[in-house]
Amino acid sequence: MEILKRNVKVVLFLGKFLYVVVLVAQSAEVLQTNRAALILEHLKNPSNDYVLAVSHRGDWRYAPENSLQAIQRCIDLGVDIVEIDVRLTKDGHLVAMHDYTIDRTTNGKGKVSELTLEEIKSFRLKNACGVKGSRIQVPTLEEIMKITKDKIMVNLDKVEGETVREAYEILKRTGTMKQAIFKGRETVQTMRQKYGGLLDSIIYMPILIDNTKNPSQFVKDYNNDLSPLAYEVTFDSERSENFKQISEMRANGIFVLTIALWDALVAGRTDEMSMLQGPEKSWGWLIANGANGIMTDRPGELLQYLGQKGLRDWLRE
Amino acid sequence: MKLHSFVSCIVLVVISGACRQESVNGAKYGEEVFLEEKTEKSISIDDLIANLKDSRNDEVIVVAHRGDWRNAPENSLQAIENCIKMGVDMVEIDVRETKDGKLILMHDETIDRTTTGTGKVTDLTWEYLQTLYLRDGIGHKTPHRIPTLKEALELCKGKILVNLDKSYPIFDKCFKVVEETDTKQQVVIKGAIPYEQVKEEFGTYLDKVFFMPIVRLNHPNSKSIVNDYLNQLQPVAFEFTVPQDTIKMIEYFDDIRIQGSSVSVNSLWPRHNGGHDDEKAALHPSVYDWFIENHIDIIQTDRPQLLLDYLRKKNLHN
Numbered sequence A: 001m002e003i004l005k006r007n008v009k010v011v012l013f014l015g016k017f018l019y020v021v022v023l024v025a026q027s028a029e030v031l032q033t034n035r036a037a038l039i040l041e042h043l044k045n046p047s048n049d050y051v052l053a054v055s056h057r058g059d060w061r062y063a064p065e066n067s068l069q070a071i072q073r074c075i076d077l078g079v080d081i082v083e084i085d086v087r088l089t090k091d092g093h094l095v096a097m098h099d100y101t102i103d104r105t106t107n108g109k110g111k112v113s114e115l116t117l118e119e120i121k122s123f124r125l126k127n128a129c130g131v132k133g134s135r136i137q138v139p140t141l142e143e144i145m146k147i148t149k150d151k152i153m154v155n156l157d158k159v160e161g162e163t164v165r166e167a168y169e170i171l172k173r174t175g176t177m178k179q180a181i182f183k184g185r186e187t188v189q190t191m192r193q194k195y196g197g198l199l200d201s202i203i204y205m206p207i208l209i210d211n212t213k214n215p216s217q218f219v220k221d222y223n224n225d226l227s228p229l230a231y232e233v234t235f236d237s238e239r240s241e242n243f244k245q246i247s248e249m250r251a252n253g254i255f256v257l258t259i260a261l262w263d264a265l266v267a268g269r270t271d272e273m274s275m276l277q278g279p280e281k282s283w284g285w286l287i288a289n290g291a292n293g294i295m296t297d298r299p300g301e302l303l304q305y306l307g308q309k310g311l312r313d314w315l316r317e
Numbered sequence B: 001m002k003l004h005s006f007v008s009c010i011v012l013v014v015i016s017g018a019c020r021q022e023s024v025n026g027a028k029y030g031e032e033v034f035l036e037e038k039t040e041k042s043i044s045i046d047d048l049i050a051n052l053k054d055s056r057n058d059e060v061i062v063v064a065h066r067g068d069w070r071n072a073p074e075n076s077l078q079a080i081e082n083c084i085k086m087g088v089d090m091v092e093i094d095v096r097e098t099k100d101g102k103l104i105l106m107h108d109e110t111i112d113r114t115t116t117g118t119g120k121v122t123d124l125t126w127e128y129l130q131t132l133y134l135r136d137g138i139g140h141k142t143p144h145r146i147p148t149l150k151e152a153l154e155l156c157k158g159k160i161l162v163n164l165d166k167s168y169p170i171f172d173k174c175f176k177v178v179e180e181t182d183t184k185q186q187v188v189i190k191g192a193i194p195y196e197q198v199k200e201e202f203g204t205y206l207d208k209v210f211f212m213p214i215v216r217l218n219h220p221n222s223k224s225i226v227n228d229y230l231n232q233l234q235p236v237a238f239e240f241t242v243p244q245d246t247i248k249m250i251e252y253f254d255d256i257r258i259q260g261s262s263v264s265v266n267s268l269w270p271r272h273n274g275g276h277d278d279e280k281a282a283l284h285p286s287v288y289d290w291f292i293e294n295h296i297d298i299i300q301t302d303r304p305q306l307l308l309d310y311l312r313k314k315n316l317h318n
Helices: A002-033 A035-044 A068-077 A117-121 A141-148 A164-174 A188-201 A215-225 A241-251 A271-277 A283-288 A299-308 B002-026 B045-053 B077-086 B149-156 B168-180 B195-205 B222-232 B248-258 B278-283 B285-293 B304-313
Strands: A052-056 A081-088 A094-096 A153-157 A180-184 A203-208 A230-233 A255-259 A293-296 B061-065 B090-097 B103-105 B161-165 B187-191 B210-216 B237-241 B262-266 B298-301
Touching: A035 A052, A035 A153, A052 A255, A052 A299, A068 A081, A068 A141, A068 A299, A081 A141, A094 A141, A094 A164, A141 A153, A141 A164, A164 A180, A164 A188, A188 A203, A188 A215, A203 A215, A215 A241, A230 A241, A241 A255, A271 A299, A283 A293, A283 A299, A293 A299, B045 B061, B045 B161, B061 B161, B061 B262, B061 B304, B077 B090, B077 B149, B077 B304, B090 B149, B090 B168, B103 B149, B103 B168, B149 B161, B149 B168, B168 B187, B168 B195, B187 B195, B195 B210, B195 B222, B210 B222, B222 B248, B237 B248, B237 B298, B248 B262, B278 B285, B278 B304, B285 B304, B298 B304
Parallel strands: A052 A081, A052 A293, A081 A153, A153 A180, A180 A203, A203 A230, A230 A255, A255 A293, B061 B090, B061 B298, B090 B161, B161 B187, B187 B210, B210 B237, B237 B262, B262 B298
Antiparallel strands: A081 A094, B090 B103
């Protein structure tokens, strides 16, 4: 009888064991083929033991801002989301460019909206010390989605006002709809008026900036209509209304992205503070105050810090 | 109990196998991913100077263009300090004079690109300039300030060699600061001019600081320019601009080294090195092999950490 019991136990255990192996193998399969999908899972179900690293304009210290190389570098580093800026050319192509004009970042001149893709492609990007003569061209959104596919999520800036539809078409064509996060500062009512049901087909992250009128209403309206999975929240001080929204979002299980780029976005808890005074005072403070993700100009250093704090184990490579 | 540990073993094996696969898939260029190592190494200034003077050893001198401008504003004290920490041998900085005669670090003629202010350096006073902040590589304000030449040299003193770019036409004034900070033996000045002209314009300084002639190898008289210098000055080093890597003069480099002058080539842009440049090296560091194969003693780079990592692996840098 005892022996039989033990055998049953062993068989049950072997069953469980096989089940676990299959599960692990499946997730390993996902890990191998689609890291971006795992990052999206985490955005949907944020946890306290994994903090997302979001790189601003790609790793622009390593290669020109908004270039394929700067984006590839983020993939290589293990960044979760790369933020890029997209603008529409005269002939209707979406290209990665931060400014209205190409003057600062390329060896050419003129507004993106007054140049054709061919014209823009004929120029070369400058590096971050302003030197012309790289071999690197301005990439299209399509090229970006192709190299990032299944590897990293992409956060699209500068699209809300005009180019959501154009970007949507490219995501559809490249099969990357679940990999791109749109964002914007408009109210949900304005966005609905502009884009209607299209908003339900994309991932949209509303931004709370310091001149957002009535932040709690802004958030309430979004939650009721679109229930976004994440908010980008900026706050110039801890007394800011936006800052108070963070704890409420967290209580509702909504992902909070903070922007450590300059003082007015994070009450001074910036990347630069990390470099000069140590990361606990800035990145550590942001995490302690509810950040699920940090947008940074120092992706390598941020990842290193998060790794040391045990905040990267979930997706460790 | 035993089964438990067996299960976790298997699970671990499966996970680690999957992870290994992933990191291989992650690298785009079919090779390993080259992440720069953060290293802190220091070497005495006497060793740096001895190495600069020695044209025959294998130790390569790494020169950082405008300081570590990727991780701090170009020409900032922080950019210099990062270089010292990294173990860079020489930092290249740009000197300009303000309207009221102050010597500051600034690359461009105007302060528009790199600071929070606007205008030409020569039209602006130090009183105004010291209220401004430096911008980072995407144009955002940082907490860093415009340094004076004096502050920069004080920071470099005893730690790192300094190439003062753009200082040649204002060197009388620069040299006062060099003397004041007691950094004479660390200072390198470059010029793309023949010996006769340097002797006339810069003669009083030739035995006080290091002068490095710049010679463009596509210049028809490049060899006689070099020979003039070798015969009359025996400079510590020549900087060569190598537009194509097929230029015959490259074969003359070893002769020049044997005669006692080091050979310096920039890895900055393709036209400096026949296309064996930093941008390519960022994808494949073995691009730097061209410099090693041609026994280049001094390399000025925009990727100091990458180059140091590579040279250290090859035992060509401390």
